[in-house]
Amino acid sequence: MSLTDIVIRAFREEDAAGLAALLNASDSAWPGTFTGGIPYTPERVLEQRREREYLLDLVAEVDGEIVGTCTLTRDWDDPQAAYVSFLNVHPEWHGKGIGRRLLLGAVDEAVRLGVPYVSLHTWAGNERALPLYKKTGFFWIPGTDVRMENYLPSVLRLPWAKDVLGDAHWYECLKREITLVEDREEWEGREVFRYRLERAGKSLEVVIDRAAKAPCAVYAEGFSAELWPAPAEPRAVLPFRLCWRLVNRGKAPLPVGLSAQGDPGVEVAGGELVTIGPGEEREGEFPCRTAPGLVAEPRGPAPATRLVLLFPAGKVELACGLRPRLPLEVSFGPTPAILPPDSPRRLPLSLTNHHYSRLTGLLTFAPREGVALSPSAWEFDLPPGGTQRWEVELSARAGGHALTGRVELSSGEAWEFPPLPVLARGPGEVAGCLLRDEAVVAGDGFWALAQSRGGRLLFFQPGEAHPLLRQGEELGPPFFPGELRQRRWELRLSQYGKGVELHLEAPSGRFPGIRLVKRVLISPGPTVEVSYRVSSQAKRPVRLRLRPAHWDLPALPWRIAFRAEQGLVEDHLGGFPQGEEDFPTKLAEDWLALVGRGFVVGFLPQAEVEWDCSWGWSWKTRVVTLSPGEQASLHRYLIYLGPGDDRTVRALWAAGRGEEVREEEPHPLVWAEARPLLKGEAGKLLVQVKTVRGQPFSGTLSLRPPAGVTLSPGQVEVPRVTQDRPAELEVAWEREGELRAGLGELVLQGMGEERRFPLPLIFLPSGVPRVVPGEREGQEVFTIFTGEGSVQVAPGFSAAAFSWRERGKEWLLSAFPEARAFAWLSPWFGGIYPVLYELSLEEWNWPGRLYRERFQGQVWRGELGGIPLAGVRLACQPKGKGLAGLDLEVSYASPGEGLLLSVLRVRNEG
Numbered sequence: 001m002s003l004t005d006i007v008i009r010a011f012r013e014e015d016a017a018g019l020a021a022l023l024n025a026s027d028s029a030w031p032g033t034f035t036g037g038i039p040y041t042p043e044r045v046l047e048q049r050r051e052r053e054y055l056l057d058l059v060a061e062v063d064g065e066i067v068g069t070c071t072l073t074r075d076w077d078d079p080q081a082a083y084v085s086f087l088n089v090h091p092e093w094h095g096k097g098i099g100r101r102l103l104l105g106a107v108d109e110a111v112r113l114g115v116p117y118v119s120l121h122t123w124a125g126n127e128r129a130l131p132l133y134k135k136t137g138f139f140w141i142p143g144t145d146v147r148m149e150n151y152l153p154s155v156l157r158l159p160w161a162k163d164v165l166g167d168a169h170w171y172e173c174l175k176r177e178i179t180l181v182e183d184r185e186e187w188e189g190r191e192v193f194r195y196r197l198e199r200a201g202k203s204l205e206v207v208i209d210r211a212a213k214a215p216c217a218v219y220a221e222g223f224s225a226e227l228w229p230a231p232a233e234p235r236a237v238l239p240f241r242l243c244w245r246l247v248n249r250g251k252a253p254l255p256v257g258l259s260a261q262g263d264p265g266v267e268v269a270g271g272e273l274v275t276i277g278p279g280e281e282r283e284g285e286f287p288c289r290t291a292p293g294l295v296a297e298p299r300g301p302a303p304a305t306r307l308v309l310l311f312p313a314g315k316v317e318l319a320c321g322l323r324p325r326l327p328l329e330v331s332f333g334p335t336p337a338i339l340p341p342d343s344p345r346r347l348p349l350s351l352t353n354h355h356y357s358r359l360t361g362l363l364t365f366a367p368r369e370g371v372a373l374s375p376s377a378w379e380f381d382l383p384p385g386g387t388q389r390w391e392v393e394l395s396a397r398a399g400g401h402a403l404t405g406r407v408e409l410s411s412g413e414a415w416e417f418p419p420l421p422v423l424a425r426g427p428g429e430v431a432g433c434l435l436r437d438e439a440v441v442a443g444d445g446f447w448a449l450a451q452s453r454g455g456r457l458l459f460f461q462p463g464e465a466h467p468l469l470r471q472g473e474e475l476g477p478p479f480f481p482g483e484l485r486q487r488r489w490e491l492r493l494s495q496y497g498k499g500v501e502l503h504l505e506a507p508s509g510r511f512p513g514i515r516l517v518k519r520v521l522i523s524p525g526p527t528v529e530v531s532y533r534v535s536s537q538a539k540r541p542v543r544l545r546l547r548p549a550h551w552d553l554p555a556l557p558w559r560i561a562f563r564a565e566q567g568l569v570e571d572h573l574g575g576f577p578q579g580e581e582d583f584p585t586k587l588a589e590d591w592l593a594l595v596g597r598g599f600v601v602g603f604l605p606q607a608e609v610e611w612d613c614s615w616g617w618s619w620k621t622r623v624v625t626l627s628p629g630e631q632a633s634l635h636r637y638l639i640y641l642g643p644g645d646d647r648t649v650r651a652l653w654a655a656g657r658g659e660e661v662r663e664e665e666p667h668p669l670v671w672a673e674a675r676p677l678l679k680g681e682a683g684k685l686l687v688q689v690k691t692v693r694g695q696p697f698s699g700t701l702s703l704r705p706p707a708g709v710t711l712s713p714g715q716v717e718v719p720r721v722t723q724d725r726p727a728e729l730e731v732a733w734e735r736e737g738e739l740r741a742g743l744g745e746l747v748l749q750g751m752g753e754e755r756r757f758p759l760p761l762i763f764l765p766s767g768v769p770r771v772v773p774g775e776r777e778g779q780e781v782f783t784i785f786t787g788e789g790s791v792q793v794a795p796g797f798s799a800a801a802f803s804w805r806e807r808g809k810e811w812l813l814s815a816f817p818e819a820r821a822f823a824w825l826s827p828w829f830g831g832i833y834p835v836l837y838e839l840s841l842e843e844w845n846w847p848g849r850l851y852r853e854r855f856q857g858q859v860w861r862g863e864l865g866g867i868p869l870a871g872v873r874l875a876c877q878p879k880g881k882g883l884a885g886l887d888l889e890v891s892y893a894s895p896g897e898g899l900l901l902s903v904l905r906v907r908n909e910g
Contacts, residue, residue, distance in 0.1 A: 005062055005063070006060055006061070006062050006067070006096070006098060006101070007060070007061045007062070008058055008059075008060055008101050008102060008105055009058070009059060009061065010056075010057060010058060010059075011049075011057040011058065011059050011069070013046065015059055015061075015066055016042035016043075016045040016046050017042045018059075018061075018064075018065060018066035019040075019042075019045050019059065019066050019069060020039075020040040020041055020042050020044065020045050021066070022066050022067065022068070022069065022088070022090055023035065023040040023045075023069075023088070024039050024040050025090055025091065025092075026088050026089075026090060026091060028091070029091045029094075031123060031125070031823045031824040034088075038581050038582060044581065050477055050478065051476065051477050051478050051479055051480060052071075052073065052085075052478045052479070052480040052481075053073060053074070053478040053480065053481065053510070054071050054072065054073055054085075055072045055073055055074065055082060055109065055113065056070075056071065056072035056105070056106055056109045057071050057072075058070045058071070058102055058105050058106070060089070060093075060098045060101070060102060062093075067089065067090040067092075067093045067098060068088065068089040068090065068093065068098040068099065068102050069086065069087070069088050069102070070084065070086065070087045070088075070102035070103060070105065070106050071084070071085045071086045072084055072085065072106045072109055072110065072118070073085045073480065073481045074481050074483070075118075075119050075481065076480075076481040076482050076485065076486070077119075077297075077299035077300055077486070078213075078297075078299070078300040078301065078486070079483060079486050079509065080115060080116060080301075081115050081116060081117050081118060081119060081213075082106075082109075082110040082113065082115045082117075082118040082119070083118065083119050083120065083481065084103070084106050084118060084119070084120035085120075085480075085481070087099060087102060087103060087106075087120070087129075089102075094128070099129070099132060100132055100135075100136070103132065103133070103136050104136060104171060106118070107136055107137065107150060107152060107153075110150075110153050111152065111153045111156055113153075114153070114157075115153050116151070116153060116154050116213060116214065116301075117149050117150055117151045117153060117154060117213055118149070118150045118152075118153065119147060119148065119149045119150070120133065120138065120147075120148050120150075121146065121147055121148070122146050122148065123145070123146060123823075123824030123825070124145055124146050124821065124824060124825055124826035124827075125821040125822055125823045125824040125825045125826045125828065126146075126824060127180055127821050127826070130146075130180050131178050131180070133148055134176065134178050134179075134183075135171075135174070135176070135178060136150065136171065136174075137150040137151070137152040137170075137174060137195070138150040139151075139183040139193040140181070140182045140183045141182070141183075141210070142182040142183065142184050142191075143182070149193075149213070151193065151195065151206075151208045151213070151214075151215075152170060152174075152195070154206075154208070154214060154215060155195050155197070155204075155206045155215070156170060158204070158206065158215070158218065158220075158316060159313045159314035159315075159316065160204050160218075160220040160221065160313065161197065161204060163202065163221070164197050164198070164199055164202045164203065164204045164221075165197065165199060166199060166200070168199055170197065172199075173197045173198055173199045174195070174196070174197060175196045175197070175198050176195075176196065180821065180826065181826075187207055187216075187217070187228075188226075188228035188232060189228075189231070189232025189233070190209060190210075190211075190216065190228060190229075190232050190320065191210045191211070192207050192208055192209060192210060192216065193207070193208040193210060194206070194207050194208070195207075195208070202221055203219075203221070204218075204219070204220050204221075205218070205219040205220075206218055206219075207226075209304075209319060209320050209321055210321070211301075211302040211304075211320070211321025211322065211323055212301055212302060212304040212319035212320055212321030213300075213301040213302075213321065214301070214304070214317070214318075214319040214321075215316075215317075215318055215319070216228065216318050216319060216320050217318070218316060218318070221249075222248070222249045222250035222251075223246075223247065223248060223249060223250065223254065223311075223313075224245075224246070224247045224249070225244070225245070225246050225247075225307075225309055225316065225318060226244065226245040226246075226318075227242070227243070227244050227305075227307045227318040227319070227320055228242075228243050228320060229241065229242055229243070229288065229305060229320050229322070230243050230285075231356060233323075233324075234288070234290065234322060234324050235324055235325065235326065235327040235354065235355055235356075236290045236291070236292050236294055236324035236325060236326045236327070236415075237289065237290070237291075237292050237326065237327065237413060237415045238289070238327055238355070238413055239287060239288065239289050240288050240289070241285045241286070241287065241288065242260060242268055242285060242286045242287075242288045242305045242307070242320070243283070243284075243285045244258070244283065244284055244285070244286075244307055244318075245281065245282070245283045246274070246276055246281070246282045246283075246309075247276075247280075247281045247282075248276040248277065248278060248279065248280050248281075249279065250278060251278050252278060253275050253276065253277050253278065254275065254276045254311060254312075255273065255274075255275045255276075255311060255312070256273070256274055256275075256276060256309055256310065256311045257271070257272075257273050257308075257309070257310035257311070258270075258271050258272050258273070258274065258284075258307060258308070258309060259271040259307070259308040259310075260286040260305070260306070260307055261305075261306045261307075261308065262288070262303075262304075262305050262306065263303040263304050263305075263306070264303065265290060265291040265293070265294035265295075265303055266288065266290050266291075266294070266303050266304065266305055266322060267288060267289045267290065267291070268286050268287070268288040268289075268305050269286070270286040270287075272284070288305055290303075290322055290324045292326060292415045292416065292417075292418075293418070293436055294322070294324060295437065295453070296321075296322070296323040296324075297453070300486075301321060302321030302322055302323045303321065303322055304319040304320055304321045304322060305319070305320050305322065306318065306319045307319075325354050326354070326415070326417065326418075327353065327354055327355040327359060327409075328351055328352065328353060328354065328355070328359065328363075328380075328382070328407050328417070329350075329351070329352045329354060329417075330349070330350075330351055330363065330405070330407075330417045330418075330420065331349075331350050331352070331420070332347055332348070332349060332350075332420055333347075333348065333350075334465035335447070335460070335463060335464070335465050336420075336421040336422070336423055336440050336442065336447060337394065337420070337421065337422045337423065338423045338424075338425070338431075338442045338447065338462070339394065339395075339396065339422070339423075339424055340424065340425070340426055341396065341397060341398035341399075341424040341425065341426055341429075342395060342396075342397060342398070342424075343395060344372070344393050344394065344395040345393070345394055345395065346391055346392070346393055346394075347391070347392055347393075347394050348389055348390075348391060348392075349389065349390045349391070349392045350387055350388070350389045350390075351363055351378075351380055351382065351387065351388045351389075352382075352385075352386070352387045353382035353383065353384055353385060353386050353387070354385075355384060356384055357384060358381070358382065358383050358384065359380070359381075359382050359409060360379075360380065360381045360382070360409070360410045361379070361380060361407060361408050361409040361410050361411075362377060362378070362379055362380070362407075362408045363377065363378045363379075363380055363405065363406075363407055364376065364377040364405050364406050364407075364408070365377070365403055365404070365405040366403075366404045366405050366406065368401060368402075368403060368404070370396060370397035370399070370401060371394070371395070371396045371397070371401050371403065371422060372393075372394070372395045372396070373392055373393070373394050373403070374392065374393045375390075375392065378390055394422065396422050396424035397424060398424050398425065398426065398429065398431065399424060399425075399431050399433075399495075400421065400422070400423050400424075400431045400432045400433030400434075400440070400441075400442075400493075400500075401421070401422040401423075401424070401433055402419035402420070402421060402422075402433045402434070402435055403419060403420045403421075403422055404416060404417075404419050405417055418435070418436065419435050419436065421433050421435060421440040423440065423441075423442040423447070425442055427444075428444065428498070428524045428525075429498065429524060430442065430443045430444075430498065430499045430500045430522050430523065430524055431500070432493050432500035432502075432522070433493070434491070434492070434493040437451070437452040437453065437488075437491070438450060438451055438452065438491075439491055439493045439502055441493075441500050441502070441522050443499075443522050443523075443524070443525075443526075443528075444524055444525050444526055444642070445461070445462065445526050445641065445642045445643070446459050446460060446461055446462065446468065446526070446641045446642075447459075447460050447462065448460070448522060448528070450491060450502050450504065450520065451491075452488050452489050452490070452491040452504075453488055453489075454472065454484070454485040454486065454487065454489070455472065455473070455484060455485070455487070455489035455504045455506055455518060456470060456471065456472050456485070457470070457471040457472075457502075457520065457530075458470050458471075459471070459528075459639075459641055461599070466554060467552055467554075468553070468554060468601070468641070469550055469551075469552065469553065469601055469639075469641070470550065470551055470552045471530070471548070471549070471550050471639070472484070472485055472548075472549055473516075473518070473532070473546060473547060473548045473549065474546075474547050474549070475508050475510060475511060475514065475516060475534075475544050475545075475546060475547075476510070476544065476545065476547060477544075477545070478510075479547050483508070483509045483510050484506060484508065484516070486509075487506045487507070487509065488506070489504045489505060489506040489518075490503075490504065490505040490506070491503070491504055496521060496523075497523070498523065498524050499521055499522050499523035499524060500521075500522050501519065501520070501521050501522075502518075502519070502520040502521075502522070503517070503518075503519055503520075504517070504518040504519075504520070505517045505518070511538065511542055511544055512538060513536055513537040513538030513539065513542070513628075514534060514535070514536055514537075514538060514542060514544065514626070515534065515535045515536075515537070516532060516533075516534050516634075517532065517533045517534070517535075518530065518531075518532055519531045519532075519533070525642075526640055526641050526642025526643070527638050527639070527640055527641075527642075527652070528638065528639040528640075528641065529636065529637075529638055530548070530636070530637055530638075530639065531633070531635065531636040531637075532546055532633075532634040532635045532636070533631060533632065533633055533634060534546075534624070534626065534631070534632055534634045535626075535630070535631040535632075536626035536627065536628055536629065536630050536631075537628065537629065538626070538628055539628060540628065541625050541626065541627050541628070542625070542626050543623055543624070543625045543626075544623070544624065544626070545620050545621050545622065545623045545624065546620070546621045546634050546635050547612065547618055547619070547620045547621075548618055548619065548635070548637065549615070549616040549617070549618035550601075550603065550616055550617040550618065550639075551615070551616035551617065553573075553594065553601070556596050556597065557572070557596070557597070558572075558573040558594050558595065558596055559571065559572055559573060559594070559595040559646075560572075560573045560592070560593070560594055560595070561592075561593040561595060561645075561646030561649075561650075561666065562584075562587055562589075562591065562592045562593070563587060563588045563589035563591070563650070563664075564584050564587055564588060565584075565586070565587075565588050567664060567666075568664040568665070568666040569666055570646060570666035571666075573594065577613050577614070581614070582613075582614075583611060583612075583613035583614070584611060585610050585611050585612065586610070586611070587611060589650070589653060589661075590604070590605045590607075590608060590609060590653070591603065591604045591605075591649050591650060591652075591653040592611075592617060592649075593645070593646035593648075593649040593650070594617070595645045595646055598643060599641075599642070599643060599644075600640065600642070600643070600644045600645050600646065600648055600649060601639070601640065601641055602638075602639070602640035602641075602646075602648070602649030602652065603617060603637065603638075603639060603640075604637055604638040604639075604640065604649065604652060604653050604656065605619060605621075605635070605637040606635075606636045606637055606638070606656065607621070607622070607635065607636070608622070609621055609622075621634060621635045638652070638656075640652060646666075665753075670689065670690070670697045670721070670748060670750075670755060671689075671690055671748075671755070671757055672687060672688065672689045672690075672701055672746040672748050672755075672757050673687070673688055673690070673746075673757065674686065674687045674688075674746070674759055674760075674761075676760045676761055676762045677762055677764055677867070678733065678735075678761060678762065678763050678764065679763065679764040679766075679867075680735075681734065681735050682732070682733065682734040682735065683732075683733060684730050684731070684732060684733070685711065685730070685731050685732070685733045685761075686728060686729070686730055687701065687703070687716075687728075687729045687730075687731065687746070688726045688727065688728055688729070689701060689718050689721050689726060689727040689729070689748065690721065690726040696720045696721055696722050697718070697720075697721040697722075697750060698718060698719065698720050698721070698750055699717075699718050699748060699749050699750015700715055700716065700717055700718060700748075700749050700750065701715065701716050701717075701718050701729065701746060701747070701748055701749075702714065702715045702746070702747040702749070703715070703716075703731060703744070703746060703759065704744050704745040704746070704747065704759070705733070705742070705744040705759065705761065706739070706742025706743055706744045706759075706761060707739075707742065708735065708736050708737050708739035708742060709733060709734070709735055709736065709739060709742060709744070709761060710733065710734050710736065711731050711732070711733050712731060712732045712733075712734075713731060716729050716731065718748070718750065733761075735763060739763060740762070740763055740765075740897070740898055741760070741761065741762045741763065741898065742760075742761050743758055743759065743760050743761075744758075744759035744760075744761065745757070745758065745759055746758070746759045762898075762899065764867060764895050764896055764899070765786075765787060765895070765896030765897050765898075766896070767787070767896060768861075768868045768869075768870050768895075768896075769784050769785055769786045769787075769869075769870040769871070769894050769895075769896060770784075770785050770870065771783070771784050771785075771859045771860075771861075771870050771871060771872060772785065773857075773859065776792070776794070776817070777816070777817035778817070779794050779796050779797060779817055780794065780795055780796060780857065781793065781794050782794075782795075782857055782859070782872040784870065784871050784872065784892065784893075784894050786894050786896050786897040786898070786899075787896060787897035788806070788807050788897060789804070789805055789806040789807065789897045789898065790803070790804075790805050791803065791804050791805075791871075791892060791894060791900055792804075793857065793871075793872045793874070793892050794816065794817075795855040795856060795857040795874050796854070796855070797816055797817065797819075797829060797833075798819070798829040798833045798834075798850070798851035799833055799834055799850075799855040799874045799876070799890045800814070800816070800829050800830070800831040800832060800833035801831050801832040801833070801892050801900070801902070802814040802816035802829070802830065802831040803816070803831070804831075804900065806897065806898060812830065812831045812832070813830050813831070814829065814830035814831040815827075815828055815829055815830045816829075816830070816831070819851070827851065829851065832892075832900075832902055833851075834850060834888070834890050834904045835848055835850060836848050836850045836878075836883065836886075836888065836904075836906065837849070837850070837882070838881065838882025838883060848880075849880050849881075850876075850878065850880070850883075850888075852880060853876050853878040853879065853880060853883075853888075854876065855874040855875065855876045855888075855890070856874065856875050856876070857872050857873070857874045857875075858872070858873055858875075859871075859872060859873075860872060860873040860891060860893060862893070864893075864895075864901065867895045868895065869893040869894065869895050869901065870893060870894065871891060871892045871893030871894055871901070872891070872892050872893075873889060873890070873891045874889065874890040874891070874892075875887070875888065875889050876888040876889075876890075877909075885908060885909050886906055886907065886908055886909065887906070887907040887908075887909050888904070888905070888906055888907075889903075889904070889905040889907075890902070890903070890904050890905075891903045891905075
């Protein structure tokens, strides 16, 4: 069959069954799974299209069979850009150019729409697709896993592009070296991407400034233009230069008009008219400065300095994006200063130099009513990257306070530093303060941050700087891509009784004329109330619904609980829910609890909703129809953040309805576990029976050991077990033969049910392993000999234990001695190795870059619980972004054959 038999066309509703079959057949081609184990149906395909807003929805068809699909939406990080939200080809049709044709159709549509660029996401191990993406103009953004961006829509609009391409398609003229790694290039100290088009002896080269997401240099036939700031990464407030260079490679004089412009917050102005002679080069510069409060979107285009060029061939705009931070950072630490009212406390105050040179001057806090700070002024002398720390005495009247002040440099520059929040509250009190574009509130057992950018709420546990939970919302359908998260919301804070009220308000871009108001009431206690109102100035009736969403739980052991139609459900969270339709859309009781260690996060909608946890913990409200000029209450719900468990949340739900709930038995409810490590030929085995329910458990425990072990007695009575009083039972054991490890079963009977749990038993060998330093494949290697087995550790190979052999068999899959791609990961090392990365409120940085650091190894001996160990200890002081100032230790140790202990220790020396 030839490629001409493959038809690329727009999706039609009658394609739903064929597309569902394609998606189900492609499940095994995606890392892990694509469908989540839940087969697609035609109804599910159509529902997705009702819930999402596509700019382009393509399918590939062969003889009536759908063999490929590609969709294009608005980018969720930048509404001006397009996003390839999905690209998939039937596994049996891979390698026939279908994916390329679908992707070219998406990029061509982005060019036609006039967007500045188009983006997509993939994974680092997708070595089949990465070359295709790069051949079609996409660049892998360094530090992401993996976001790619394509600036051909901007390149092809330049006045020289048509002259180079002629009648050819740009794909035929794009010249580029294809690699399977991040695309890193610097030009004039700036991070850039570079495009080159060639045809019939003509060429066009364009350099894209990654921060501005726009061209910063153009090299065309007979002419070139370049723009860059000096220094390459300016600091806010301090002056810098915007440099330009023009070259006339033509045979006639070239008149050019120049006009320097700055986005809001960027001070630059100037212009001139120059005539450049043949072969002549002209250079110049404009003075620039950025405002101290300049805000750059973390993933969208940064505020930029721009140079507009006017000449006979047309108009060209060059840009350099700026993400300036202040030269000096003033801080009480990573969390707000929260203290009892009218009670002086000593706090650390730090000043950090982010500039390229030594800075000296004076730091002064402005007087503020209700706040006493001593001292309030300090002289400083800081080298680049240096930090100066002082201890201050701070007291404040009850409530929230924004401390302001001024930095005055010896060189004459001065600015006000961003306000620092001080929250003074006693037990049962709430304090909050409004900063420039954020609000900070401290309540009972948590503190919260409200952001005007995106209208997001972030909740933190006391003393923690990484969020416990994030909250946001969208109006729809369609709900994807999100657009409210891209807007700047009006943000106000006011006292409300003994609590604090946050008022956030934003217009909808998806529904012109619609305005959404979010009211957040943080009262004394662990409950937060969130409510929404919506108003319409649209010209016709509008039907919409709200989808609140919550996400980003810390990586802790969590349990989930909810009341389904079948009864009360409680289980380890793990990977649940797995994909769409995995979580029930209707619950018997509209509440959901996420239970940590002594802490629970609960969601309680105050009206019937349709649950949708395909992404985050979320639901959709009822549909409302708004007439022009109408206002309506849209939704109200509670968030519980405090001590307790799922019963706490359920009780709150019941109290709000004036109901009583009967005790129910979730599953699993009770479990039994044994301490599996045994030594010698006989001894005592300790077995514990525990419960997470309030009602005590009593019953019998039957012990069924693996072959080669006897337990006596084989059945024991389990006394009254409660949450805080587990049963601890001792039985005698005796080993028969040479059994090293085995898996038996614990059968717990009682309360009308029988539950079965694994009984692992591991017999520790006698003696202590020996450790021998050496070399393998040119790398330093430590070998831990454990009787008939061995473990090998390479400090220079991502500090990995790359080999574990037992009785002639290798048990670890490793890429040693050279990393490679595996599934969605690249580079992949395999074996057992440490992962550490900087937490960010804006980015997900996993798996970090610890493999780039240098580890030193040494032989280690010790014990654990009286059991002697021998192994290797690796040490590192990382230099990478966000990790400087840390001390790392990775230990691999073994008590003997068949067992390995791995420990990662991190110490902050900063």
